[in-house]
Amino acid sequence: MLLQRPGIRGCRKHPWFGILPPSIEDAGKWAPAHFFVEENVMGDVDRRLWDLLEPWLEAEGVELDDLELAGQGAGRLVRVTVDAPGGIDLDRIAGLSRGLSRLLEDADVIGATYTLEVSSPGLERPLRRPSQFRKAVGREVVVKTRAEVAGSRSHRGVLAGVGEGDVLLKVDDAEVTIPLDHVTQARTVFTWEKAPKPGKRGAK
Structure with a gap:
């Protein structure tokens, strides 16, 4: 399986606050309609991804805040949102992205080419679960x-x-x-x- 280069989303430098997770510039943006996810009715792939990623992230000292699998075929996008007390900076996001890439490639849960996007919740976080x-x-x-x-x-x-x-x-x-x-x-x-x-x- 070909793994596309992971995308790191949302962390930007702000002139006053330095590095911020999905950020002030994103404030007020909404997730797509009908986005609410009931945790007990996840799809099979979503559940296997959650069960794979959550313990690995916990061992790294961070929480799996949200997981979204979007798109079809080679255009699939895996969005992983992570959180930790005190927040997560850009370097930490980059390290987690590399580790998650290796984990997903070894497990081959998705079975198709995809892009991995790792971010933290940001100042205004979507509530989907x-x-x-x-x-x-x-x-x-x-x-x-x-x-x-x-x-x-x-x-x-x-x-x-x-x-x-x-x-x-x-x-x-x-x-x-x-x-x-x-x-x-x-x-x-x-x-x-x-x-x-x-x-x-x-x-x-």
Whole structure:
């Protein structure tokens, strides 16, 4: 099997913050509609990939945050999202990409030519799996649905809880329960905090 050169996605240098994972420039971009993944109904290849990659990444001290297999035939794309306490820098992403390339080539799970893309979740991370929603409890999120829920198909608020088949958002002074099977797009929200203006010289 021919393995294409792995692609390293998303890590850029920012003029203020240095190296960032999928980044400020990507803020506000959405994953495709109908993207929600139930972890107990993965496809056979997806499940085998997850079971192959997760223990290897855990041994490297990082978490497999998400896995997506897209495209067909020689154009297949394997997107691997990894995370770790304190984040992951560009050099770490590059090293993990090389290791994952060797692992996938030896296992030959996919059986076709593909491109590997390794990234970290970024400042505004997509929420595609129940486990990702659970990790985001307490954070501000935006959730879009295919049908109206409580009179709207777009809700922005604090993620207050995750149930068996729904999520609870606190929107202003109200609570909105959104069934997960209604979700088409969801992400966390990164809020910029303005730096305080420096005081005038000589001011008391």
